Amino acid sequence: MSPSLYTLIEASFPDDRSRIALEAPDRVHGTAEWSYARLGNAAARYAALFSGLGLAVGDRVALKVEKSPEALAIYLACLRGGFVFLPMNTAYRPDEVDYLVGNAEPGLVICDPSAEESTREIAARHGVRHVLTLDADARGSFIDAAAKVTDALPPAACGANDLAAILYTSGTTGKPKGAMLSHGNLASNGIALRDAWRFTEDDLLLHALPIFHAHGLFVACHCALLSGARMIWLGKFDRDAVLRELPRATAFMGVPTFYTRLLSGDDFNRNLVGHMRLFTSGSAPLLTETFEEFRARTGHAILERYGMTETGMNTSNPYDGERRAGTVGFPLPGTDVRVVSDEGELLGSGEVGGLQVRGSNVFRGYWRMPEKSAEEFTEDGWFRTGDVAMIDADGYVHLVGRAKDLIISGGFNVYPKEIEELVDDMPEVLESAIVGVAHADFGEAGVAVVVLRPNRELDEAALLARLKQKLANYKVPKRAFFVESLPRNTMGKVQKNLLRDTYCDACRS
Numbered sequence: 003m004s005p006s007l008y009t010l011i012e013a014s015f016p017d018d019r020s021r022i023a024l025e026a027p028d029r030v031h032g033t034a035e036w037s038y039a040r041l042g043n044a045a046a047r048y049a050a051l052f053s054g055l056g057l058a059v060g061d062r063v064a065l066k067v068e069k070s071p072e073a074l075a076i077y078l079a080c081l082r083g084g085f086v087f088l089p090m091n092t093a094y095r096p097d098e099v100d101y102l103v104g105n106a107e108p109g110l111v112i113c114d115p116s117a118e119e120s121t122r123e124i125a126a127r128h129g130v131r132h133v134l135t136l137d138a139d140a141r142g143s144f145i146d147a148a149a150k151v152t153d154a155l156p157p158a159a160c161g162a163n164d165l166a167a168i169l170y171t172s173g174t175t176g177k178p179k180g181a182m183l184s185h186g187n188l189a190s191n192g193i194a195l196r197d198a199w200r201f202t203e204d205d206l207l208l209h210a211l212p213i214f215h216a217h218g219l220f221v222a223c224h225c226a227l228l229s230g231a232r233m234i235w236l237g238k239f240d241r242d243a244v245l246r247e248l249p250r251a252t253a254f255m256g257v258p259t260f261y262t263r264l265l266s267g268d269d270f271n272r273n274l275v276g277h278m279r280l281f282t283s284g285s286a287p288l289l290t291e292t293f294e295e296f297r298a299r300t301g302h303a304i305l306e307r308y309g310m311t312e313t314g315m316n317t318s319n320p321y322d323g324e325r326r327a328g329t330v331g332f333p334l335p336g337t338d339v340r341v342v343s344d345e346g347e348l349l350g351s352g353e354v355g356g357l358q359v360r361g362s363n364v365f366r367g368y369w370r371m372p373e374k375s376a377e378e379f380t381e382d383g384w385f386r387t388g389d390v391a392m393i394d395a396d397g398y399v400h401l402v403g404r405a406k407d408l409i410i411s412g413g414f415n416v417y418p419k420e421i422e423e424l425v426d427d428m429p430e431v432l433e434s435a436i437v438g439v440a441h442a443d444f445g446e447a448g449v450a451v452v453v454l455r456p457n458r459e460l461d462e463a464a465l466l467a468r469l470k471q472k473l474a475n476y477k478v479p480k481r482a483f484f485v486e487s488l489p490r491n492t493m494g495k496v497q498k499n500l501l502r503d504t505y506c507d508a509c510r511s
């Protein structure tokens with residue numbers, strides 16, 4: 003049996019375990035430096051705590067907390083004990099948490115102390131046995147409970163196919179789907195990235211991404227942990243903090259918005275990046291102009307890569323060799339990609355079609371949705387990404403669009419259907435369409451186009467305010483427009499491309 007991801011990570015710890023795994027310079031109360039010894043010990047004790055609460059291998063541990071070293075140790079505890087880690091976006095509102103908890107049925111939910119009351123109500127409704135709290139500064143009932151545990155849970159004997167994590171991604175059906183990721187998926191992708199991007203013990207990764215998403219949790223943390231490197235752990239992307247820490251770092255990973263924000267002031271310049279060897283970008287398209295401006299300002303070519311929750315990383319621009327703006331590079335070792343027509347025929351270089359992937363990185367399907375999972379795979383076992391792509395004559399993959407109509411706002415996915423359902427439920431509304439348009443800061447943002455029922459009134463501010471009650475802020479459209487009717491094609495489908503054209507300038511300034 004291949005080793006669990008935990009065993010692999012632990013085997014990658016530096017021989018000298020007093021070396022620092024992560025430091026959290028923004029931390030106000032909890033200790034700011036975590037050695038590898040401390041991280042490993044915390045994972046072993048936290049795993050014993052979960053086991054003591056009655057959790058068994060395969061049980062889910064849901065987490066909706068601010069980023070902290072303890073949160074990372076909880077992830078490692080799950081990997082060690084064979085519990086399935088289920089991180090939730092910190093911006094989720096109670097309705098969204100309710101759906102996820104009801105669907106995943108975790109044995110334990112860990113939440114911020116400020117959300118304890120609503121989380122307890124949700125947990126009680128779904129028969130969840132345990133709720134604990136944890137804040138960004140290591141306070142809460144989780145910390146109190148963990149302090150009483152002195153024993154270590156031995157690592158569970160997890161194989162490559164056993165579940166390590168479930169990450170929810172919103173779906174075109176409107177309801178989020180739980181992507182099931184195995185120890186083998188995460189381990190193979192982590193090793194591929196560590197090696198492709200040349201991570202070693204000498205690296206210092208400046209980590210400013212959230213850890214409820216595959217980018218910050220898997221891509222960034224696995225590169226660091228599987229090489230015994232050190233991380234500077236920022237609670238969030240804060241431009242000043244990044245500028246302050248950058249001169250010490252060797253690597254930085256970001257969504258395109260991070261790079262446009264860094265470039266927004268002259269104080270980001272060559273002097274800050276003398277120590278750096280790698281900047282990577284992903285989760286949304288990096289504009290060629292950002293790539294070029296960054297290179298002119300710093301001398302560094304941002305390495306753009308492409309992946310998704312369901313697959314981890316699929317392609318990457320080369321570490322050595324030409325990083326081409328506007329492309330996402332070549333398939334990573336262990337991953338195959340192909341472009342096919344709507345009829346399923348294999349397309350040649352330069353031809354545009356649906357991008358499909360296959361490999362040890364591809365997930366095990368959606369949690370409790372066997373039919374939906376089966377639909378996403380071809381008969382010969384390739385996963386349909388929903389991205390539209392072209393592979394050029396040199397083998398570089400170009401993403402040219404998204405078949406699934408997804409909006410990516412500030413690096414986060416927003417699925418129009420989920421918002422349309424909420425708007426359509428409003429008594430004044432007949433129907434609606436949500437489309438993505440260019441946004442100066444977020445890259446893309448949602449715009450709501452709404453048809454009201456006869457003789458009913460609703461204004462933009464009221465509509466957006468109602469959505470804010472129900473949805474994480476990044477999902478709330480930035481503007482709403484009222485129209486007589488939505489444009490439709492002969493098949494009755496709303497022509498979102500026309501709406502995108504009409505409202506293309508709505509969020510530019």
Ligand code: AMP
Pocket residue numbers: 171216283284285286287288306307308309310311312330387388389401404410414415
């Ligand atoms: P997520 O599951 O949140 O990681 O989102 C996955 C989606 O993000 C992919 O299916 C792509 O549409 C998009 N994406 C990821 N990386 C890139 C990239 N480098 N350029 C363009 N789109 C990207």
